[in-house]
Amino acid sequence: MTNIIYKNKLIKIEIENSEIPWLKIFSQELYKEFSDAPKEVREEIFRLLEIIEKEMIAFFSPTKINIASFGNYVPHLHWHIMARFENDSYFPEPMWGTKQREGSYELRDFDRFIEILVSKIK
């Protein structure tokens, strides 16, 4: 089973299995750093980050959106975008930080969100 919800010739979008709404955008070609990718790939990633952020805000009303690109384990250019909530397990720490509590955020209607998101991207 794949977690890919959308792809085109430049990028693919995958779901990260998590307690929160969390998507990852990978470049189709292998690049280590963001500045290694051609302009059209960088612009496509920014276009999608903006659409995903807006749709996450509209659908989930999160406390904050978090965005990150690390790639220290997997040197294949990818960006994380996450909707964060005061009652998730790590807030206000990043999802890579120290766990703050047993989170009580309940992720609902994620499939419906993905449907709406994909319709906005296309």
Next chain:
Amino acid sequence: MTNIIYKNKLIKIEIENSEIPWLKIFSQELYKEFSDAPKEVREEIFRLLEIIEKEMIAFFSPTKINIASFGNYVPHLHWHIMARFENDSYFPEPMWGTKQREGSYELRDFDRFIEILVSKIK
């Protein structure tokens, strides 16, 4: 003493005091989310992220560049950009993750790097 190394009408760039090369780009106006900022601010941030990334790679030859925008503590739009090294205290974890070791990376010539960077930005 300020840590601001560059500013214009849209953004300012600050040094994060750290064992690694780490800069932060803040919007001048207060915005909570990236998509709240006008297009010219978003484009200026991306332009600067790209310049900073390239200059960090050229000057420090890092293992990886890390980029992040959280704002869970301070809901004022800002982006982090960090040069990471295998022997820094957290690699391969993000700088917000679990400390892996007593880091042995030695940050050298940071002032010189800032001089070069600012000359490229202007």
